[in-house]
Amino acid sequence: MKQGLWNRETVALMTFAALLPLGTFWLWFEGTDMLVRLFMTLLVIAVWQLIFMLARAQSPSFSCLVTALAIAMLAPEELGVFGLTFGISFGVVMGELVFGGWGRNVVNPATVALAFLGFGFPAAPWPVAEVPVAWAAIPAAILGTTLGVMPAALVMTTVLLGAVAASTGILAEPIVQAAGIVLVLLVADPVTSAATTLGRCLHGALYVALVTLFGLGWSGAAPFQIAVAAALLSSLAAPSFDELAMKLWVHHRRRRHGRT
DSSP states (O other), X not given: OOOOSOSHHHHHXXXXXXXXXXXHHHHHHHOHHHHHHHHHHHHHHHHHHHHHHHHHOOOOOTHHHHHHHHHHHHSOSXXXXXXXXXXXXXXXXXXXXXXXXXXXXXXXXXXXXXXXXXXXXXXXXXXXXXXXXXXXXXXXXXXXXXXXXXXXXXXXXXXXXXXXXXXXXXXXHHHHHXXXXXXXXXXXXXXXXXXXXXXXXXXXXXXXXHHHHHHHHOTTOOHHHHHHHHHHHHHHHHHHHHHHHHHHHHHHXXXXXXXX
16 A cells, blocks of 8 residues: 655654754844754754664654754753753653654653753753744744644634733733744644644643743743743643533534434
8 A cells, every 4th residue: 555645754844943043043033053953952862763763663753854954943051961962861751662653652751851851950041032933923823824734723713812911911022922933843743632623722821821920920030931831731731621622513413403
């Protein structure tokens, strides 16, 4: 049987292609140091994929490009080689590979790695989003939704509610910028985001609500730290949102067509 063009590797490559504007602007403004960090992150992920391929016959995936870009962009700074390697390893192994690889994971491995680094190294400073880099998240979101690798309902709900929160002055501008970057890198993951239209809307709404809550009540937290924490908690709730959407759909069908 011939395999079709649309498979998990196609989705991974198209997701990476959608994120290229964001990654290009980030490297342009941050310089060669971040290029070295990106290469190191990609190398660590590739080594773990090779280990699981040899130990469990688990095929590697181009999703390592997306994961590496997200971790390299958002991870706290001044961690050292050991700290960064340890955090990457924990996130990739516990967040993805133990579940059978990309496409079977419950949470985004980059989100797990970043949350682990944030809690494990609380004194490490988080990066600051440059304004042009934050603006580059817009073409990334447009490309992702156009190519079909980012859920449009989730992205649109997040953008609309985030714009309302920003226009009313509830969210500070640095938090809005960080939340936009985290949206395209972590929240709009085609694997771990909600799968139903209602679930995606609720997922985006919860993400904005958590960013707003943490932005108002989490004193001393960096913008990226706030956005990553909101991304982790909202992604954990995504399966519940899908279950709710399916129950509502079944209830509607039974009311309309009667029990079967």
